[in-house]
Every structure is written in C-alpha cells, then in structure tokens.
Amino acid sequence: PVQQNFMLCMSTQFKALTRNVQIIYSSDSPLYQPLLESSQQNPRWLNSTTLRPLLIITPFHESEIQAALICSRKNGLQVRVRSGGHDYEGLSYLSKTPFVIIDLINLRSIDVNLEDETAWVQSGATLGELYYAIAKGSKIHGFPAGICPSVGIGGHFSGGGFGTMLRKFGLATDNVIDAYLVDPNGKILDKKTMGEDLFWAIRGGGGGSFGIVLSWKIKLVRVPPIVTGFTVSKTLSQGASWIVHRWQYIVDQLPEDLFIRIIIQNVGSGNEKTVKASFNSLFLGRIDKLIPLMNERLPELSLQAQDCIEMGWIQSVMYFAGYQKDQPLELLLDRVTLYKSKFKAKSDFVKQPIPESGLKGIWERLLEEDQFVCMIMDPLGGKMNEIPESEAPFPHRKGNLYNIQYLVKWDKDGIEESNKHVRWIRMLYWYMRPYVSSSPRAAYVNYRDLDLGTNNRPGKTSFEEASVWGTKYFKDNFERLIQVKSKVDPDNFFRNEQSIPPLPALI
Numbered sequence: 001p002v003q004q005n006f007m008l009c010m011s012t013q014f015k016a017l018t019r020n021v022q023i024i025y026s027s028d029s030p031l032y033q034p035l036l037e038s039s040q041q042n043p044r045w046l047n048s049t050t051l052r053p054l055l056i057i058t059p060f061h062e063s064e065i066q067a068a069l070i071c072s073r074k075n076g077l078q079v080r081v082r083s084g085g086h087d088y089e090g091l092s093y094l095s096k097t098p099f100v101i102i103d104l105i106n107l108r109s110i111d112v113n114l115e116d117e118t119a120w121v122q123s124g125a126t127l128g129e130l131y132y133a134i135a136k137g138s139k140i141h142g143f144p145a146g147i148c149p150s151v152g153i154g155g156h157f158s159g160g161g162f163g164t165m166l167r168k169f170g171l172a173t174d175n176v177i178d179a180y181l182v183d184p185n186g187k188i189l190d191k192k193t194m195g196e197d198l199f200w201a202i203r204g205g206g207g208g209s210f211g212i213v214l215s216w217k218i219k220l221v222r223v224p225p226i227v228t229g230f231t232v233s234k235t236l237s238q239g240a241s242w243i244v245h246r247w248q249y250i251v252d253q254l255p256e257d258l259f260i261r262i263i264i265q266n267v268g269s270g271n272e273k274t275v276k277a278s279f280n281s282l283f284l285g286r287i288d289k290l291i292p293l294m295n296e297r298l299p300e301l302s303l304q305a306q307d308c309i310e311m312g313w314i315q316s317v318m319y320f321a322g323y324q325k326d327q328p329l330e331l332l333l334d335r336v337t338l339y340k341s342k343f344k345a346k347s348d349f350v351k352q353p354i355p356e357s358g359l360k361g362i363w364e365r366l367l368e369e370d371q372f373v374c375m376i377m378d379p380l381g382g383k384m385n386e387i388p389e390s391e392a393p394f395p396h397r398k399g400n401l402y403n404i405q406y407l408v409k410w411d412k413d414g415i416e417e418s419n420k421h422v423r424w425i426r427m428l429y430w431y432m433r434p435y436v437s438s439s440p441r442a443a444y445v446n447y448r449d450l451d452l453g454t455n456n457r458p459g460k461t462s463f464e465e466a467s468v469w470g471t472k473y474f475k476d477n478f479e480r481l482i483q484v485k486s487k488v489d490p491d492n493f494f495r496n497e498q499s500i501p502p503l504p505a506l507i
C-alpha cells in the first residue's frame with residue numbers, strides 16, 4: 001500500500017507521470033535491478049535483501065524531485081539521494097528503514113562559460129564528464145576535484161573533493177560559487193535565498209543531510225597548456241622505505257604546482273611478496289623545470305627525464321585515471337568505474353613524519369593480507385594551508401602533512417570473507433594510532449567510515465554520540481553544521497547513519 005499511495009501521490013498531485021516518460025521503478029520492473037546496481041561502487045551489499053529500496057526514482061526535472069520529496073514525506077518513507085553511487089558505505093542506496101532512492105542519473109548537464117571562466121554542473125554528472133566538457137572548450141582551463149572519473153559530482157562536492165590540484169587551488173568546494181538546492185520542504189534555493197550558513201554547510205558538510213543539491217556553479221581554474229606527470233615505483237629492496245620516509249619531510253612544503261602522492265601496495269606472492277611504493281605526480285609545468293626541482297627537494301627518488309611525460313591537462317586526467325594518455329578522451333564519459341569491487345576503506349591525517357620504525361610495522365602488516373591492499377598518501381600544504389579551518393566544513397588544513405586512505409579489496413562473497421578483511425584493516429588502523437592526528441583522530445568524510453560511529457537512535461542521537469564521528473570529520477565545524485541542520489531540517493527528514501543530527505536530538 002505504501003508503494004501504491006506513493007505512486008498515486010506522484011501521478012495525481014504532481015503530474016510527474018504525465019510526460020510519458022518512466023521515472024519510477026519498483027522491484028517488479030526488469031530495469032529495477034540493473035538500475036540499482038548500475039552505479040553501486042562497492043558491491044559488498046549486492047545480495048542483501050533487507051536493505052533494498054521500495055522504489056527507484058530517476059527524475060528528469062526538478063519538479064519531479066520536489067514531488068518525490070513531498071510524496072515520501074506523506075508516506076513516511078526515507079529518501080536516499082544518489083549521484084555517482086561511490087559512497088564507501090553505500091549510504092546512497094542502502095537503508096534499514098523503508099526508503100526510496102532518488103537517482104540523479106538523468107540530471108547531468110554541464111554548461112561551461114569560458115567568458116567568465118565558470119560552469120554550471122548538475123549533481124548527476126561525473127567528474128569525468130565535467131573534465132571532458134571543460135577540455136572540449138579550452139586547453140588552458142581545468143577544475144581541481146577528484147581523480148577517479150566515475151565519481152559523482154553530487155556526493156563528491158558535498159564532502160569537499162580533492163585531487164591532483166588541491167595544493168594549488170584547494171578542494172573542489174573551495175571553488176564552488178553558487179548552487180541550487182531542493183530543501184526538505186521541496187523548495188528550490190540558490191546561494192542568495194538559502195543564506196550564508198546553509199551555503200557554507202552544503203560545501204563539504206557531507207551528502208544527505210541538508211537537502212538535494214541539483215547543481216553547482218564552479219569557478220574554473222587556469223592550467224598551463226603543457227603539464228608533466230610521472231610514476232616511479234620502488235620496492236622495499238629498492239629503497240622504498242627510505243624514500244617514503246624522506247617524502248614526508250618535504251611534501252607539504254613543495255611549490256604548489258607540484259603534487260606527489262604515494263600509492264603503497266602489497267605485490268607478488270610467496271617469497272617474492274613485497275611492498276611497492278609508487279610516487280605518482282602531477283607538475284603544472286614542464287620537465288625542464290621539474291627535474292632540477294626534484295633533484296633539490298627529493299634527490300632520493302633520482303627522477304630522470306625519461307620517467308616523465310609531458311601532456312595537456314586533460315591527458316593528465318586520463319593518466320591519473322589509469323588510462324594511456326593517448327586513449328580517446330571519451331573514456332572519461334564511462335560511468336562504470338575501472339575499480340569496482342568489494343572493499344572497506346578508512347582514513348587518517350598525518351601531522352608529523354612517521355619514523356622509519358613505524359613505517360616498518362606498516363609494511364609488515366600490508367604483507368600479512370592476501371588480498372589487494374593499498375595506502376594512498378595524498379599531500380596537503382600549499383593553498384590548503386592558506387584557507388582557515390572554519391572557511392568550509394572540511395577543517396583539515398594547515399598543520400597537516402598528508403592524508404592517508406587505507407583500502408582492502410576482495411572478490412569472494414560471504415560475510416566471513418568480508419569480516420576477515422574488515423578485521424585486517426581495523427587492525428592496521430589501530431596500529432597507526434600513535435603516528436596520526438589525535439584528539440580528535442581526524443578522518444575525511446568523503447572516505448565514509450561507519451566504524452567511526454553512527455546515529456544509532458534516529459531522532460534521539462545525543463550531541464556526545466554524534467560528536468564521536470562528527471568531530472573526526474569536521475572538528476569544531478561540527479557544531480555549526482548542527483546549528484544549520486536544526487534550522488533547515490529540524491525534523492531530520494534527510495538522514496542516514498552519519499547525517500548531521502538536528503538540535504532537538506540533543507535533549
């Protein structure tokens with residue numbers, strides 16, 4: 001009956017179904033399952049039967065979103081909004097209470113205006129689609145957001161968003177200048193009408209708390225016509241440990257045109273098993289400037305000109321995404337990610353270099369796992385140091401050397417298999433405690449981790465309970481996020497396991 005009532009509500013009151021275009025899919029529809037799975041990045045929960053949406057709604061127009069919100073509210077249904085489906089814990093497509101998914105797959109237009117160097121991008125677009133659209137118009141413009149092209153704009157911008165140009169231009173949301181949001185009452189607001197606080201909150205306070213962001217106006221950034229990329233890999237026997245150690249002392253102090261991240265993996269098998277560190281870099285300049293800079297700042301890597309590739313900025317996007325730089329740019333439009341698999345991830349911020357003895361313990365633990373595991377260490381500093389902690393909800397700015405993302409992936413199905421790998425990553429996370437930020441031990445909301453704590457008691461979560469995870473993601477900004485939430489969504493319509501709770505819950 002709830003389903004029928006919902007459909008009736010949609011068709012009678014809001015004319016959403018009169019355009020002869022199907023936008024609502026129930027589990028009877030042959031398209032329901034493919035649609036549900038289409039953008040699910042982490043298929044850990046694929047076979048779960050208890051957490052499936054009653055309906056999937058794929059609006060073409062904002063009025064259909066407004067209608068879906070009002071009909072969900074009327075029928076006591078929760079709403080999960082999905083843009084690219086990359087949420088690490090599946091919060092855009094899973095819920096323990098009856099719910100519908102509003103999937104923004106059909107709302108992904110991108111309008112680039114090179115005259116004023118801005119663009120409007122709808123939330124359902126992917127990063128790859130955005131980069132492609134910019135590159136079609138200009139070879140000297142880009143945008144500083146994440147690396148994987150299939151990531152959705154909606155969730156990514158809602159949590160901050162960082163990639164190879166964060167040291168020069170900050171986060172994706174540091175470059176957002178306007179937005180359209182459907183609020184919990186179905187009203188459409190822009191920057192002016194939503195007010196300063198809400199506009200602040202949606203730029204990094206995490207997806208799924210304040211409403212549905214329809215589109216974002218971004219400031220494009222200027223990039224040189226030629227940039228340089230390199231990837232140099234070293235195993236432990238080739239001195240990886242020492243170079244990683246040295247990297248920590250220079251990485252946040254480098255000129256902001258230079259981004260060097262490290263991807264650390266377990267590789268090989270049996271006696272050949274080892275740890276490999278890949279130094280993966282984007283330099284917003286040419287090889288002749290990069291080589292002397294590297295020789296001065298990180299001579300331990302012995303970077304040679306032949307390790308480097310000069311290319312246009314959009315080719316560097318392809319290069320970082322794992323494509324060859326001369327493959328067709330249209331690959332960026334592929335919404336199916338290259339990396340889809342079951343995984344669990346966690347994150348940390350590092351403020352002091354980890355001693356060599358500490359690194360040794362990490363290598364030992366990486367070698368204990370038989371599945372693919374990696375640690376991605378993304379440098380901070382540069383522009384990130386200039387932006388005050390309170391400027392946006394993402395507070396991990398000055399004083400942080402780099403971010404670590406820990407990741408374990410596996411293929412086999414089954415809860416035991418899943419538990420085994422989750423236990424392993426928790427053990428690694430526990431080991432890292434002395435080497436990373438503390439009080440609070442900080443984490444990045446876009447690397448969603450429900451181990452940090454959840455709203456276990458909807459509507460009753462206390463400030464103390466929510467602060468356990470909230471201050472890790474947002475530090476002191478968490479309080480302001482709660483204030484904003486209390487104003488715009490006091491009855492907590494938009495909620496999930498880690499959404500910002502409203503003030504009445506504090507009682």
Ligand code: FDA
Nearest residue numbers: 083084085086087092146147152154155156162207208213
């Ligand atoms: P999804 O649709 O799952 O949404 C995530 C959350 O936001 C959910 O809670 C959802 O309800 C909410 N939401 C979605 N659309 C919304 C909207 N329009 N309005 C309000 N709320 C909305 N991060 C990074 O900073 N740099 C990187 O390089 C990468 N790389 C990367 C690679 C891969 C393979 C994965 C799986 C993830 C990343 N990420 C990342 C993390 C990524 O930024 C994060 O998972 C984003 O939240 C994903 O956004 P989606 O829209 O794809 O997710």
